[in-house]
Amino acid sequence: MPDMEQVAVRARGLVKNYGSTRALGGVDLDIPTGQVLGLLGPNGAGKTTVVRILTTLLRPDSGEASVAGHDVLTEPDAVRASIGVSGQYAAVDENLTGFENLYMIGRLYGLPKRQAKQRSHELLRRFQLAEAADRATKGYSGGMRRRLDLAGALVAEPRVVVLDEPTTGLDPRGRLDMWAVIEQLVATGATVLLTTQYLEEADRLADSIVVIDKGMVIARGTAEELKSRIGGERLELVLDDIDDVTSAVQVLEEVGISEPTVEEPIRKVTVFVDTGAKALVEALRKLDAQHIAIQDVALRRPTLDDVFLALTGRATATDEEATP
Ligand SMILES: Nc1ncnc2c1ncn2[C@@H]1O[C@H](COP(=O)(O)OP(=O)(O)O)[C@@H](O)[C@H]1O
Ligand SMILES: [Mg+2]
Structure with missing residues (x-):
């Protein structure tokens, strides 16, 4: 099926309720292979819920999704094998060095020793961590931890990479470093789902943007399209x-x-x-x-900030206006 070749991530009608809280009210999204989709929304919008469904950690109440052509509900193992996830809460072992963290992940994924070693060094270099490779990660800055966490997600060379708020909580310097690293990742042709609360980040890194608020998609398009929507x-x-x-x-x-x-x-x-x-x-x-x-x-x-303000400030009116 040519469709699966071209669309690396596909979600249709994702609904998820936590008790009486509606986290997702029917989210659709497509990420063409090799592109970056920015899932943009404020705190509580439902971004992590989408990520958890796509990474098979959570079942939706209804709707369907596939990653690299594999259904998240019926082929979770194949989905997990094709996806690398890096999050806001960096999953880094404090007592190990940067190198040891990556090497361990490589071995967990079944890479032979030599290959795990090679891959770890290559990633440490790529993410500006070569000098810190043999230091315990306890002493790493927040930005270094995030970069190491992202490197960890890439050890097994996943076809699809999910970055859940990769720069939230970082200082401006850390954010710039992280952006540079993400841009390098994109240049390798990876398909990326990037969630963010920062319009500037989506503007800079994403090929297309889906704006969600309260579990609903309120706009989608390229940054330019969204900006011109304001008129x-x-x-x-x-x-x-x-x-x-x-x-x-x-x-x-x-x-x-x-x-x-x-x-x-x-x-x-x-x-x-x-x-x-x-x-x-x-x-x-x-x-x-x-x-x-x-x-x-x-x-x-207009900036993307203006777009977001306009959309969330009068979201209902905009929806009504858009529906003939
Ligand atoms: N485990 C949970 N139990 C109850 N409510 C949750 C849980 N996880 C998320 N929520 C709620 O679902 C909504 C969406 O959350 P989330 O997907 O984490 O948003 P985001 O990642 O955009 O900040 C929020 O209202 C949040 O409070
Ligand atoms: Mg979140």
Whole structure:
């Protein structure tokens, strides 16, 4: 079946309830072979539940899923053999060195000693851990642990790699290092499911994005498609005087197509506009007429953050609008 060759991960109608909590309300997703899917959603959205179903750790109440052509319910062993998982809670043995951790995993997967050794060294180099290879992982930083955990998921050369919030809790430096490592992994042609709460991360690493909230898919597409869904640009004003905020909000309500938002500490007022520079000029004219002084003004393309705010802020209305 050519379909299975092209789609490495496929899920249809996944539903999961924990008692009276609906964790998933019918999630569909496809990951073409060799691509990265970003599963984007806030805490509690259902990301880990999707991961646990795809990795055979949890049975869905209904729906079906396959990984590398194997059904998660009827062929769990084949699924586990084709998947590598790395998570938010790094599964690293504290008392072993970095090398020992990987070597042990290699042996558990049945690699001969020499191959397990070779593979461990290769991964340690690739993940910038070669120098720390012989130190106990107790002394590793959070970022180093995450990288080692990811290396562990790759020892058996899985066809599909699942990364559940790989950078949550890392400092900016650790996050950048992790991104570099994930980009290398992607360059090797791996199929990746990456869950994240960070729009910037999905924007940078994912070929396509599925946005979930409260167990429901609220949007899907490439980062560019999602951004263009918002339509228009964002107009940002920084006021001289925070006392002008009410009047400035009123002006932006008149020229914009969304509810203006205010960031008080930086005296910034923002609105979406669909007429670009024309809206900007109109806003400036109205502000001037009311003697509202501004320090800075900008017209920007929407970011994925804007997309997410717009989607979750008026998710129901958006769904209704999208349904003819
Ligand atoms: N073992 C569990 N028992 C009860 N509720 C759970 C359990 N695991 C997850 N949940 C609930 O299911 C929902 C989705 O959780 P989860 O998939 O962990 O979300 P995410 O990974 O996106 O943060 C949340 O409301 C969470 O509280
Ligand atoms: Mg989670």
